[in-house]
Amino acid sequence: MKTLKGESLADLRHELTTEVNHILGFSDLLIEEAEELNLEAFLPVFRQIRSGGHELLESIQTNLPEETDSAQKSNLVVLQEGLHSKVAQLLETSSSLLENLEHPQALADLRAISEALNHLMEFSESGADPR
Amino acid sequence: MPKVLLVEDNEMNRDMLSRRLARRGFNVLMAIDGEQGVLLAKSELPDLILMDMSLPVIDGWEAARQIKAEASTQSIPLIALTAHAMAGDRDKALQAGCDDFDTKPIELSRLLDKMDRLLNHKMLTVQSKHT
Numbered sequence: 001m002k003t004l005k006g007e008s009l010a011d012l013r014h015e016l017t018t019e020v021n022h023i024l025g026f027s028d029l030l031i032e033e034a035e036e037l038n039l040e041a042f043l044p045v046f047r048q049i050r051s052g053g054h055e056l057l058e059s060i061q062t063n064l065p066e067e068t069d070s071a072q073k074s075n076l077v078v079l080q081e082g083l084h085s086k087v088a089q090l091l092e093t094s095s096s097l098l099e100n101l102e103h104p105q106a107l108a109d110l111r112a113i114s115e116a117l118n119h120l121m122e123f124s125e126s127g128a129d130p131r
Numbered sequence: 132m133p134k135v136l137l138v139e140d141n142e143m144n145r146d147m148l149s150r151r152l153a154r155r156g157f158n159v160l161m162a163i164d165g166e167q168g169v170l171l172a173k174s175e176l177p178d179l180i181l182m183d184m185s186l187p188v189i190d191g192w193e194a195a196r197q198i199k200a201e202a203s204t205q206s207i208p209l210i211a212l213t214a215h216a217m218a219g220d221r222d223k224a225l226q227a228g229c230d231d232f233d234t235k236p237i238e239l240s241r242l243l244d245k246m247d248r249l250l251n252h253k254m255l256t257v258q259s260k261h262t
Contacts, residue, residue, distance in 0.1 A: 014185075014214050018141065021214075021236040025147035028239070032154065057236065112143055 013064045016123060020060065022116040023053035023090075026109045037103050045097055049113060052090045056120065059083060084124035091117045133250055134158045136177035138168035138194065139212070140186050144235075148181070151239055165189030169197045172204045179250055180209040181242075184224070192227045199228030206256070208249035212237070 027050035034043050063079035094114045101107050135157045139145040149159040160175055162168040165186040172180060180198065184191030191211060198204045210231045211224035224232045231245045 017214055017235070018144075022143050022147070024236045025144070025151075029147060029150060032151065 009064060013060065013066070016060050016064070016120065017057065019116040019119045020053055020057045023056070023113050024050060026112045026116075027053060030106060030109050033106070037106055039101070039103060039106055042097065042101070042106075045093060049090060049093060052086060052093075055086055056083060056090075059086070080124045080126075083120055087117050087120045087124060091121065132156055132158045133178040134160065134175065135246070136160045136162065136168065136171055136175065136180045138162045138165065138171075138180065138186065138191070139183045140164055141183070144183070148237060155243070165191060165194035168194045172198050172207060173201065176203065177207060178253065179246055180207055181246075182209060182211055182229070184211055184213045184220075192223065195224070195227040195229050206253070208253055210242070210245055210249070 027046055030039070030046040031043065031050065034040050034046060039046075059079060059082045063075040063082070091114065094110055094117060097110055098107065098114065101110060133156075135152060137145060137149055137152070137159055139148065139161070140163050145161055145163070149161060152159050160171060160177060162171045165182075166188040168180070168182060168186070168191075169189065171177075182191045182195060186194065189197070191213075195209055195211065198207065198209060205228075208230045209228065210233055211227070211229040212233055212235060213220050213224070214235045221232045230249055233242050233245060
């Protein structure tokens with residue numbers, strides 16, 4: 001997600017939801033695997049990340065609904081502002097986890113979440129100018 | 132152990148879903164584009180196919196049509212996976228021959244219900260042919 005200039009709303013919605021899907025999917029995996037990886041102590045934080053992912057998805061669906069191809073630019077500004085604070089908060093959480101987790105698979109999953117969050121942060125800080 | 136063919140070009144989505152299905156006892160085969168999906172469906176004859184619709188080389192719609200047009204693979208249940216929740220996509224998937232449809236982000240319990248229903252239906256159909 002390098003730039004959003006000139007990108008259609010449908011493409012933008014697809015890119016953003018794909019990133020959120022990664023956050024949801026990998027946080028689900030962390031939650032499912034926590035017990036066998038002896039990471040139960042981190043379960044509340046994994047759940048916090050998943051919950052944050054659902055909030056991001058809801059914000060995207062509200063501001064870039066499927067049924068319209070003509071979302072107002074003001075919606076995008078609201079979306080960017082809304083995502084920015086939530087993503088920043090989740091990035092802080094994941095950074096802290098990265099320092100404390102040691103299991104290689106859990107670390108790999110968390111890095112995938114961080115990567116998706118960084119892509120969303122790029123969007124929230126970019127000048128959205130979709131067609 | 133049911134054999135499931137997952138056709139998905141996004142590496143992270145593939146990794147997430149295949150691991151979650153494998154944890155639940157499915158033997159997961161993977162293809163990264165529509166053409167490979169059609170070839171693997173013919174050579175491996177999986178019990179069920181999960182097919183992303185936005186695929187390179189041959190898209191999911193065309194791959195589904197080819198699988199459903201081929202005698203050896205037409206009875207394999209096929210679930211379309213898309214990022215869009217619009218009614219048009221559901222109709223398009225069913226017209227292409229898909230047996231069901233699900234949207235991303237994947238809610239695993241919902242997808243598993245659909246898979247169970249189709250796998251049970253397929254098993255009953257096979258049994259009735261032999262009695």
